[in-house]
Amino acid sequence: MAQIDAAQVKELREKTGAGMMDCKKALTEAEGNVEEAVKILRKKGLAAAGKKAGRIASEGLVYASVEGSTAILVEVNSETDFVAQTDEFKALVAGIADIIRAANPADVETLSTLAWPGDAEGHNVAQYISSKIAKIGENIAIRRFMKFDAASAVLSSYVHGNGKIGVVVEVKFDNAEAKIAAEGLAKDVAMHVAAAEPRFLHRDEVTSKDLDTEKEVAREQAIKSGKPEAVVEKIVAGKMEKYYAETVLLEQPYIRDDKMTVQKVVDQRAKEAGAKFAVTRFTRFKLGEGIEKKANDFVAEVMAQASGN
Template structure:
């Protein structure tokens, strides 16, 4: 049997919000596998892990660039939250997004090799320059770039760079102010509602199967008879899609209507097809573990 350490219990607790003893039991029951333990806790109704995008731990900012038919967002990380207020760091982050617009890199490696605006250096060289100037480690983590032949791409940055969003609407009436308004509102919706997929066709089969299994176990443990469990699952999985799929979410500005109905209503209003084709949402530091100092242990080691 795998040894269950305090750090494993602490990690599981941070990811699920479950109690310490529940986390220890879950790890014991699952042989120390964190992901399986998360499922174990969810089946017992002890975890809200499915609604978490990941621990937000890294500092820095998300920036945006572009307008009209093209847009980009980029996340640049740093060691402390102070650096996000540094004008040199802000200018570097904005320059990274501009480089994405200008050069359309296919991946992060390609981005680091292109020219950084106005410096004669590459993005990688400018990053090294800023590390030396600011005195703190800086890392270009990821980016997204949308370009549409007919339509609009809108960006939205929330809370000074904590969340960045891109939304793409395909339509021939790209200059219609009603289209631009809805695109901006949808970008704010994505920032607030945090969808994981555009529609249910994008949800991987293994994700759906995992959710169904968790729902099935919880339904059976609640005493529901077997002949009702599958009917209950149908309703619950539809509710799941309504939570994670953008087009099926309740529109934050008008919760009585789903996003897909709002887009359809706009198309009818302007007399031309409108399609919400894709979106991207970056939350600063999501999925990155930040080292937490154990001051008690540090003091103890100094005493020794």
């Protein structure tokens, strides 16, 4: 068996853009012949993956799944919505969610090192995604995920707009006979979270930095409008209540009846079910939020491809 050294791996990576482990395997199979290794990688669809991996992926899917006492929410990005809506991409995202459920990785980096179940090439998640990048022709990236494991609680998920927004909500209950009612509440709250975009569950979760910023803005606005100093603080207090109503889930007006807050809806459903309900946590992912979208420059892209970059 030919001895494979770091220089050969580096050369092959530069020629193909494939991952390090894929390059090592190809070189071993080719008995150290770099050109033969290039052919092997091309046949496997891995040779172009690395070239595409630097491109901005801001489309994709937010995927949610609830099975029993476990909920998964994951965002996987692609470059175009066209690719994101294909069955192949959807299957990829669902497969990633299944791995998260089974292995409970701590973060995306750890997730990337886990084996992809049933893959004939023995790829891990990162390598499997690289093979898809080469085949599909777009960069693909796991951006983030979360996992809820519920105890004495129900979980519900909601996905809006073909994977543009995904939500998971947990509702605790104290009466087994009220489980169905708790599930209905969790479903309705999940839809509310998708639409109303709360940032916090309770007002005591609002950070001091956020509070100070909002108070400062409200105070400056009141002073500039010429309000007397004696009423400025009252105006600030009123503005803060409005801020809580906009950002705190349990204090938001319920989307289906804005005369009630979400907390009042929770209390009402609990009373009807003869139980105690509590919304204990939620997570909301909006596709691509915070990702800088690069404007397409078709001429520059063609020129780059023509020059081999």
